[in-house]
Amino acid sequence: MGNGSQVKPEQLERAFSKESVRQEFSSEERIRITEGIRESLIEFGMLTPLLGARRL
Numbered sequence: 001m002g003n004g005s006q007v008k009p010e011q012l013e014r015a016f017s018k019e020s021v022r023q024e025f026s027s028e029e030r031i032r033i034t035e036g037i038r039e040s041l042i043e044f045g046m047l048t049p050l051l052g053a054r055r056l
Helices: 018-025 035-043 049-054
Strands: none
16 A cells, blocks of 8 residues: 555455455465356356366
8 A cells, every 4th residue: 555554355345346355365275166157267268277278
């Protein structure tokens, strides 16, 4: 924030969805992507690097 203070999750929720903020501040090593989101990403061509490598 320019003054060296840390940003709090509540401050980010003004600009980002609560779920996005929760994931960003999560201490979980991996966060599961739901099947519906995964299908949308594939449909719009936003493949993961692993899926893209399989096509090579």
